[in-house]
Amino acid sequence: MTGNVSQPAFVLVRPQMGENIGAAARAMWNFGLDRMRLVAPRDGWPNPAADAMASGAGRLLDEAQLFPDLPDAVGDCTYVMATTARSRDLTKPVLSPERAMRVAAERIAEGQKVAVLFGPERAGLENEDIARANAIVSVPVNPGFASLNLAQCVLLTAYEWRRQTQHVQVEMTEPGTAGWATGQEVEKLAMHYEQRLDGAGFFFPDTKAASMKVNLRNLWSRMPLTTADVQMLHGIMRQMVRWKERGE
Template identity: 85%
Template sequence: MPSDHPQPAFVLVRPQMGENIGAAARAMWNFGLDRMRLVAPRDGWPNPAADALASGAGRLLDEAQLFGDTASAVADCTYVLATTARSRDLTKPVVSPEQAMRLAAARIGQGEKVAVLFGPERAGLENADIARANAIVSVPVNPDFASLNLAQCVLLTAYEWRRQTGHVADEVNAPGSSGWASGHEVEKLAEHYQDRLAEAGFFFPETKADSMKLNLRNLWSRMPLTRADVQMLHGIMRQMVRWKQRGD
């Protein structure tokens, strides 16, 4: 059964190769989408060639809805987006994938049903398909090589859906199982290094010693140290002192 999460239906219009349908299913499921609709697949349906490329997303293929034409595939939808890389003579709003999924999320949040159309591999959607859409999704690709693989286009759109509907951290810096070092632990590490370096005569000449110690202490505060890091750095310094003592 499809998941309970409200989401758009991804409609593959007249897809040609089963492998691309399978790869599109995998791309959808990567980002939590599982409403696939197929319009008149060239090689019929079901297609065994799709299973190999689905790679764990076979459920989407099993539950995919089959339609004879685009009109019937979007008949229950109140808002339809059409992906195309080519300029068209049809007058419609043209939006980026990001804006498209922002609009989709807003409308779905209001209880509407949204569909996204993806065209066949050879030439993309026909004007007759796009005429049934409310807006066109245009990907900012290289104008000298604008063609996107079907699964690539599905993945790009699914990623934008995920960005609009789920928390996507711009950066994650996790400390691991040991956790971040406390201020006290970093202070003790700084004192350890400062004391041993002073014994080694590192802070020379004396007129610069204070600024060197300040720079060293500032270095520790700039480093995002974990408790494991602190323990390792203590160990490194202790071992260097032992090695020096053995050489004396």
């Protein structure tokens, strides 16, 4: 593989449908993962159906490593995690996807090789597969309907990997091409409105004028204005003044 070695290998164990393999590749690449390993895919390999579903992530399929069985697929790994909805009465640490990917990141940073196992579509991983894992990754799904599509499980796990290894902004607002308004631009806008509103007799009575002006300034400072917003607000006030003057 030519991909980044500082990431876990995602191992698809006996996947049944080429479409799901392709969708899994797309999900991995969405979050910067490109180390796919395939264990005995039912319909053989390569698979044209996988290429059709990869949608831009075909390189992952071209570089995917093919193995005849699971021991060969994880033979070079020092820590293996198995995704499953059930512990199957096997005594192992059971981790949430978030915790699992944090552990993966920590172990990889120490120089270890980590693999994450995903089972076939119909019934998931067998006990024999899970027995070879060091830990279980369990998604908190509806217990009455615990089955996850293969690509969905890959997507969820890859997303958690991204969260643990990249800075994720929990909220942001893009200002557009105009950019955020500067303090000087907002100050001129505030002065424009204050002057026009003062001329219109808005600040009445005189005893409340000072506090009303402070409140108006506070209003402008609370608003996340862009330069385009400021220009539009200037234009609104100018047009209102022109309309009033024409009416007179």
